[in-house]
Amino acid sequence: MSVVQPAMPKSWRPESKPHKFCPGCGHGLVLKALGEAIDELGIQDRVVFGCDIGCSLLSWDFFNVDSVQTHHGRTTPVMTGIKRANPDLITIAYMGDGGGYAIGSQHLVNAAARNERITVILALNCVYAMTGGQMAPTTLPGMKAETAPYGRDVELTGAPTQGPEMVAAIAGEGAYVARGTTANLRQLKGYIKKALQNQMDGKGFSFVEALSACPTNWRTNAEKTWAFVEKEMPKYFKVGEKKVPGAEQKEGQ
Amino acid sequence: MPEKLITEEKRVFMTGNEVCAWAAIAAGAQIMYGYPITPQNEIMHYWTRLAPKHGLKFLQTEDELSAGFTTCGGVMAGLKAFTATAGPGNVLMQEPFSMAEAMRLPIVSIIQQRGGPSTATVIYSQQEVSLTTFGGNGEGLRIVYSTATHQELFDYTIKAFQVSWKYRFPTFVLGDGYQAKMRESLTIYDPEQKGIKFEPATKYVGQPGTPGVDREPGHYRNTYNVEEELYEVLQGYFADYAKMAEEVAEYQAFDTEDADVVVLSHGVVSRGAKEAVEMLRKEGKKVGYFRPITLRPLPEKQLKELAAKAKKLVIVESAQGQFAKLIKDVIFGATCEIVPFFKPGVGITTDEIYAKVNEVL
Numbered sequence: 001m002s003v004v005q006p007a008m009p010k011s012w013r014p015e016s017k018p019h020k021f022c023p024g025c026g027h028g029l030v031l032k033a034l035g036e037a038i039d040e041l042g043i044q045d046r047v048v049f050g051c052d053i054g055c056s057l058l059s060w061d062f063f064n065v066d067s068v069q070t071h072h073g074r075t076t077p078v079m080t081g082i083k084r085a086n087p088d089l090i091t092i093a094y095m096g097d098g099g100g101y102a103i104g105s106q107h108l109v110n111a112a113a114r115n116e117r118i119t120v121i122l123a124l125n126c127v128y129a130m131t132g133g134q135m136a137p138t139t140l141p142g143m144k145a146e147t148a149p150y151g152r153d154v155e156l157t158g159a160p161t162q163g164p165e166m167v168a169a170i171a172g173e174g175a176y177v178a179r180g181t182t183a184n185l186r187q188l189k190g191y192i193k194k195a196l197q198n199q200m201d202g203k204g205f206s207f208v209e210a211l212s213a214c215p216t217n218w219r220t221n222a223e224k225t226w227a228f229v230e231k232e233m234p235k236y237f238k239v240g241e242k243k244v245p246g247a248e249q250k251e252g253q
Numbered sequence: 254m255p256e257k258l259i260t261e262e263k264r265v266f267m268t269g270n271e272v273c274a275w276a277a278i279a280a281g282a283q284i285m286y287g288y289p290i291t292p293q294n295e296i297m298h299y300w301t302r303l304a305p306k307h308g309l310k311f312l313q314t315e316d317e318l319s320a321g322f323t324t325c326g327g328v329m330a331g332l333k334a335f336t337a338t339a340g341p342g343n344v345l346m347q348e349p350f351s352m353a354e355a356m357r358l359p360i361v362s363i364i365q366q367r368g369g370p371s372t373a374t375v376i377y378s379q380q381e382v383s384l385t386t387f388g389g390n391g392e393g394l395r396i397v398y399s400t401a402t403h404q405e406l407f408d409y410t411i412k413a414f415q416v417s418w419k420y421r422f423p424t425f426v427l428g429d430g431y432q433a434k435m436r437e438s439l440t441i442y443d444p445e446q447k448g449i450k451f452e453p454a455t456k457y458v459g460q461p462g463t464p465g466v467d468r469e470p471g472h473y474r475n476t477y478n479v480e481e482e483l484y485e486v487l488q489g490y491f492a493d494y495a496k497m498a499e500e501v502a503e504y505q506a507f508d509t510e511d512a513d514v515v516v517l518s519h520g521v522v523s524r525g526a527k528e529a530v531e532m533l534r535k536e537g538k539k540v541g542y543f544r545p546i547t548l549r550p551l552p553e554k555q556l557k558e559l560a561a562k563a564k565k566l567v568i569v570e571s572a573q574g575q576f577a578k579l580i581k582d583v584i585f586g587a588t589c590e591i592v593p594f595f596k597p598g599v600g601i602t603t604d605e606i607y608a609k610v611n612e613v614l
Contacts, residue, residue, distance in 0.1 A: 011465075013465060013470070044463050044464065044465070044466075045462065045463040045464070045466075046459065048330075048458045048459060053476065057474070057476050060472060060473075060474045060476070061470075061474075063464075063470070064465025064466070065464050065470055066457075066458035066459060066460075066464060066470050066471040066472075067470065067471070067472045067473065067474075068329060068457075068458065068474075069473065069474035069475065069476060070322065070325075070352060070475070071322075071348060071349075071352060071475075074318065074319075074322045074348070074349070074352075077314065077318070077319040077322035077323045077326065078322045078323070078325055078326040078329075079326065080312075080314075080319075080323050080326060081286060081312075081322060081324060081325060081327045081329075082326040082327070082329055082330040082458060082459075083330075084284065084286075084310065084312050084323065084326070084327065085283075085284055085327040085329075085330035085331065085332040085334065086330040086331065086332070086456075086459055088459070089458070106315055106319075107319055109315075110314070110315035110319070
């Protein structure tokens with residue numbers, strides 16, 4: 001009897017698998033989409049992968065590509081520094097919504113405004129996960145978190161950050177911006193591929209947000225986790241391409 | 254091939270910040286990542302004027318955190334990268350400087366000190382000593398040169414690019430607002446013609462070949478899973494640092510052999526200290542002069558000898574004892590008296606030092 005092994009992207013590093021993320025975490029899916037995109041574009045020899053502190057740091061040895069794990073929110077400037085020094089490399093800054101929209105938002109905004117030829121991939125799970133489920137800039141209205149135990153009150157704390165919409169508004173000509181979801185991996189991979197291709201073409205900044213799950217801090221079972229990712233999150237965070245070089249803005253795809 | 258900036262030894266009359274930009278280019282710096290803050294701005298101004306003529310790069314970032322982290326990125330990509338900052342900017346840069354310590358990145362930073370705490374003054378101070386030598390979370394695995402003249406700004410900026418790549422510790426040139434802004438004559442030169450050898454920049458990322466196929470991937474992190482893992486890594490770093498320290502520590506001293514009182518200072522204050530000691534010696538008084546050029550690592554052996562021989566050490570600095578703390582730590586156990594002469598954030602003249610030493614002789 002033969003054992004069927006699930007197909008792993010070639011650019012994944014088998015030595016560091018099984019990966020270190022919690023069971024049911026969305027990071028594994030986003031990184032699978034990214035791994036397949038790297039394979040299909042044939043760029044494993046020139047990708048530099050950067051990750052933050054927070055859960056994304058657990059991906060520091062995830063791929064067979066050069067990787068740098070840096071500080072909360074600082075992956076964008078580190079990848080910018082590398083790209084500016086060696087434009088032949090394909091630099092990917094990988095982070096969570098805390099790293100990208102809270103502590104690192106200044107870097108994200110300015111990298112987008114300068115149209116840095118880098119690719120930012122951001123996993124959005126509505127909480128600070130590594131530190132134990134505190135409220136994030138993206139926590140949904142009414143959603144419970146450790147520092148919003150009665151549910152997020154938008155009167156007090158503002159509304160969830162709409163990252164791709166913000167980036168699309170400030171990024172220059174040639175930028176690519178999209179929001180995908182781990183509930184539709186084929187589409188997410190397509191967006192990531194386009195984002196990487198955009199960097200390879202030297203057109204401009206590229207940014208993909210991926211709706212992702214944190215069953216640990218959401219305290220949900222498999223069914224409720226998927227229901228949240230598939231039904232609740234897209235109500236606030238509309239999936240689709242927000243900015244495509246040379247095309248009309250497309251929404252809701 | 255862009256033309257060389259300096260082809261022969263030449264006397265020039267420049268501001269300190271201009272000197273730093275010229276020295277960085279002479280030392281083979283390839284990219285500067287910077288963010289404006291007084292009093293170091295002109296390093297960036299001169300760099301951006303000279304760089305395009307020599308095929309060099311520049312990025313003005315959104316803040317000092319970004320300038321520090323992009324500098325780390327530049328070094329990882331295999332370029333000789335540097336930055337410059339001061340005061341509150343130096344505070345922000347401690348985060349990337351700590352990462353450079355953790356990952357052994359040879360980043361060079363020029364610090365032109367200003368007053369503190371916080372925004373304070375933009376003109377002059379020696380109050381960034383603690384921050385530059387031991388700032389950040391960690392153990393202060395850095396090299397810090399404290400310069401006194403424009404000639405030294407030139408020499409030690411060049412040296413910073415040399416030693417940082419040789420030993421892989423973040424390296425600092427610690428000047429001050431007076432050095433940054435004043436104009437003074439010095440001799441500039443092509444380091445190659447002086448026989449100064451530089452380590453080639455190597456790539457941390459982007460080496461030839463496909464990772465996992467032809468070579469191992471470079472996986473750099475500063476997070477460890479267990480305490481013991483970090484402990485082990487740090488033991489290696491401490492050993493490297495101790496070995497390097499003996500080769501790197503520098504100082505200047507005179508008339509210390511028979512001195513009852515030795516004046517200790519660093520940086521620009523040493524100019525006044527030197528003159529005061531020379532005046533006192535002419536009067537036949539047993540006074541000596543000692544100045545560490547490296548504040549980190551300190552010339553420990555010489556400082557211990559000094560403290561064992563002298564009756565009094567007069568420690569002079571434009572801060573409330575930041576430099577004195579470093580000295581006291583090294584000479585712990587010595588019985589000589591320590592005489593503080595602290596003027597935080599304010600310049601100190603020859604006459605003041607002369608009067609102070611006379612008072613305690």
